[in-house]
Amino acid sequence: MAAMGTFAEAGADLEFIDISKRFPGFTAIENLNLTIPAGSFFALLGPSGCGKTTTLRLVAGLEEPSAGRILIGGTDVTQTKSFQRPVNTVFQSYALFPHMTVLENVAFGLRRRKIDDPLGKAHEALRLVELDHVAARRPAQLSGGQQQRVALARAIVNRPALLLLDEPLGALDLKLRRQMQLELKSIQTEIGLTFLHVTHDQEEAMTMADIVAVMNKGEIEQMGAPEQLYELPRTAFVANFLGQSNLFTGPVTGSTADAITVDISGRGIVVPRTRAQRHAGEVTIGVRPEKLLLHIEAPTADAGINVLGPGRVTDVSFSGVSTSYIVQIPGLGAVTVFAQNMVFGPVVNEGAEVWVSWTVDHGFGLEDEPAPGSRFPSDSSTNAIAVQRRADLETELEGA
Amino acid sequence: MTALPLDTANQAGPDPAAGRRPRRRLSGLGLPIYVALALVFLLIPIGYTFVFSFNDSVKSNLAWRGFTLEKWLTVCNEPGLCEAFGNSILVGVVATVLATALGTAIAIALVRYRFRFRSSISLLLFLPMATPEVVLGAGLAAQFLALGTQKGIVTVILAHTMFCISFVVVTVKARVAGLDPALEEAGRDLYGSAAQVFWRITFPLLLPGILAAALLSFALSFDDFIITNFNAGSVDTFPKFIYIAAARGIPAEANVIASAVFILAIAIVVVSQVSRAARQKRLDRLS
Numbered sequence: 001m002a003a004m005g006t007f008a009e010a011g012a013d014l015e016f017i018d019i020s021k022r023f024p025g026f027t028a029i030e031n032l033n034l035t036i037p038a039g040s041f042f043a044l045l046g047p048s049g050c051g052k053t054t055t056l057r058l059v060a061g062l063e064e065p066s067a068g069r070i071l072i073g074g075t076d077v078t079q080t081k082s083f084q085r086p087v088n089t090v091f092q093s094y095a096l097f098p099h100m101t102v103l104e105n106v107a108f109g110l111r112r113r114k115i116d117d118p119l120g121k122a123h124e125a126l127r128l129v130e131l132d133h134v135a136a137r138r139p140a141q142l143s144g145g146q147q148q149r150v151a152l153a154r155a156i157v158n159r160p161a162l163l164l165l166d167e168p169l170g171a172l173d174l175k176l177r178r179q180m181q182l183e184l185k186s187i188q189t190e191i192g193l194t195f196l197h198v199t200h201d202q203e204e205a206m207t208m209a210d211i212v213a214v215m216n217k218g219e220i221e222q223m224g225a226p227e228q229l230y231e232l233p234r235t236a237f238v239a240n241f242l243g244q245s246n247l248f249t250g251p252v253t254g255s256t257a258d259a260i261t262v263d264i265s266g267r268g269i270v271v272p273r274t275r276a277q278r279h280a281g282e283v284t285i286g287v288r289p290e291k292l293l294l295h296i297e298a299p300t301a302d303a304g305i306n307v308l309g310p311g312r313v314t315d316v317s318f319s320g321v322s323t324s325y326i327v328q329i330p331g332l333g334a335v336t337v338f339a340q341n342m343v344f345g346p347v348v349n350e351g352a353e354v355w356v357s358w359t360v361d362h363g364f365g366l367e368d369e370p371a372p373g374s375r376f377p378s379d380s381s382t383n384a385i386a387v388q389r390r391a392d393l394e395t396e397l398e399g400a
Numbered sequence: 401m402t403a404l405p406l407d408t409a410n411q412a413g414p415d416p417a418a419g420r421r422p423r424r425r426l427s428g429l430g431l432p433i434y435v436a437l438a439l440v441f442l443l444i445p446i447g448y449t450f451v452f453s454f455n456d457s458v459k460s461n462l463a464w465r466g467f468t469l470e471k472w473l474t475v476c477n478e479p480g481l482c483e484a485f486g487n488s489i490l491v492g493v494v495a496t497v498l499a500t501a502l503g504t505a506i507a508i509a510l511v512r513y514r515f516r517f518r519s520s521i522s523l524l525l526f527l528p529m530a531t532p533e534v535v536l537g538a539g540l541a542a543q544f545l546a547l548g549t550q551k552g553i554v555t556v557i558l559a560h561t562m563f564c565i566s567f568v569v570v571t572v573k574a575r576v577a578g579l580d581p582a583l584e585e586a587g588r589d590l591y592g593s594a595a596q597v598f599w600r601i602t603f604p605l606l607l608p609g610i611l612a613a614a615l616l617s618f619a620l621s622f623d624d625f626i627i628t629n630f631n632a633g634s635v636d637t638f639p640k641f642i643y644i645a646a647a648r649g650i651p652a653e654a655n656v657i658a659s660a661v662f663i664l665a666i667a668i669v670v671v672s673q674v675s676r677a678a679r680q681k682r683l684d685r686l687s
Contacts, residue, residue, distance in 0.1 A: 060585075060589055061588075061589075062585050062588070062589070081588070082585075082588040082589055083588050083589070083590075083591045083592055083593055084591075087589070088589055088590065089585075089586070089589045091582050091585070091586055092582075093580060093582050095580065095582035095583050095585065095586035096586075097583060097586070097587075097601060098583075098605070099604045099605055108587070108590050108592070108600075109590035109591050112590060112591035112592050112593075112596060113591050138683065141683070154590070158590070158591070
């Protein structure tokens with residue numbers, strides 16, 4: 001691996017086989033099996049403390065797995081040291097060497113591997129991130145965005161088979177982050193490396209990655225293309241971590257060849273069989289807020305439409321592109337609706353009596369066992385994260 | 401919100417300029433006088449030592465008998481003085497090198513690694529600093545006696561290395577703790593072997609702390625009298641020479657050496673400050 005004087009030919013695929021990582025006091029990763037295809041931009045998405053950074057450090061060789069094997073390009077690297085792996089990392093804190101110039105930082109990996117013309121190649125990498133004019137400076141004299149790009153150049157100049165990105169955009173402001181997202185994506189397309197990007201920002205993961213894996217409590221909850229994850233989440237965690245969802249729980253009362261009917265506080269809601277993970281018993285179903293339509297009178301019954309209501313609008317908040325409405329439906333609780341602002345001002349005002357409807361095809365059924373509370377609160381995403389963070393912090397404190 | 405609360409606040413508050421003026425006048429006189437007195441108090445012994453190194457003394461160096469450069473030019477004519485000074489330099493350099501190397505390694509181990517008795521070792525390292533020197537010196541002398549070691553320059557070096565290690569560990573530890581572990585991880589990630597990462601990343605970044613520790617060690621070793629006196633046997637170091645000479649009058653040559661050491665130390669500080677300022681200016685111009 002990482003033979004002296006040569007570059008990796010192309011991106012390599014990465015394979016995790018039954019990987020577990022236990023720290024004293026808690027388990028960070030449990031039985032992880034994962035394959036990242038060569039040349040893909042893969043995002044590992046999850047709340048802080050879900051084990052995603054540990055996963056990354058296992059690949060880089062900065063941590064040793066408690067069990068399992070790691071394969072890069074088909075070669076077992078589990079026992080090899082960090083400096084022997086064809087992998088480079090862009091660290092969250094950038095970790096630029098403060099006592100070296102930008103140029104020497106970028107040339108560091110090339111020099112260690114005794115590659116010809118390290119300074120020339122370092123200049124080339126700096127030109128790629130448009131920072132060649134600061135080559136003679138120290139990292140401390142650069143702005144956060146510039147430091148981030150130097151860290152990126154320092155990693156990609158080595159042409160690693162696998163590039164690891166540990167929340168590299170976390171410290172940047174929104175505008176710079178957007179710009180860097182596009183740059184990263186274009187660099188990845190240009191040089192064809194395999195990127196493994198760890199982030200807790202769902203928007204970042206969805207805009208940049210070809211494949212997103214949502215991680216929770218040391219396990220991968222769901223993996224797939226961003227659209228697929230968003231349109232057909234399989235668990236409540238994914239449904240709420242990736243965007244927002246309205247979730248309802250009830251018993252399955254009817255079943256046909258291509259749909260199931262779920263009783264949601266007296267109303268039969270139809271979900272396509274192919275979009276539901278479970279087809280009998282108590283199930284949780286959901287729909288994305290932007291798929292919902294608001295009606296000020298009861299819509300006429302239609303086989304292709306699900307209707308809930310009437311309820312009262314309790315909150316209207318305008319956010320530019322869309323307006324978000326909270327509708328309280330007796331027996332169901334709050335339902336969130338996003339409506340595109342096609343006209344000036346809100347369509348309905350607070351206190352209005354409304355019905356919500358959606359096309360049957362937009363609903364999805366989850367595989368989770370329904371929670372004892374019969375219905376997930378609509379803000380469970382932030383709640384879940386807060387609860388998990390607290391739990392993580394506690395385990396961390398105990399571990400220390 | 402209206403501007404009203406702001407207006408009333410302005411009217412009610414005292415005029416800031418009027419309120420501050422008398423206090424400024426007070427500090428304008430008091431503080432410089434206080435500072436000057438403090439500095440004079442601190443510098444009198446040094447000034448005395450320096451001035452009396454030019455004294456044309458005969459036996460004792462207590463009364464001013466006229467200016468001469470002779471003592472500076474013939475400093476080694478005083479029997480035993482230059483030998484003692486050389487011993488002090490030798491002990492200082494060897495003990496500093498040993499203590500700095502060992503102490504740095506200990507400091508890195510204590511911060512970076514988890515092992516059994518780690519906190520006990522941290523605590524034990526403080527003991528030489530907390531123990532009275534007389535006790536330490538006498539204890540060491542007893543050990544050397546029990547071991548049957550001949551007292552001499554080697555025992556002095558061992559004793560100095562021992563108490564210097566504690567200061568090195570404390571100084572370097574702070575520096576290691578402030579070093580982001582991600583930097584060393586980045587070094588490993590960028591194909592650096594353990595040795596390369598240490599010499600190219602860890603060591604240069606710890607260097608200011610290591611140099612400070614070395615300077616401190618040398619100063620402590622050069623200065624030490626009590627522990628040395630217990631463990632040196634017949635060997636003289638500079639402080640020991642002065643102590644013995646004090647009984648019959650310190651020769652002016654001792655003042656010469658003390659002044660020379662002082663001037664050298666000041667020169668080193670000035671040179672390093674000037675070069676740092678120059679480097680900073682160069683960096684500022686670059687950015």
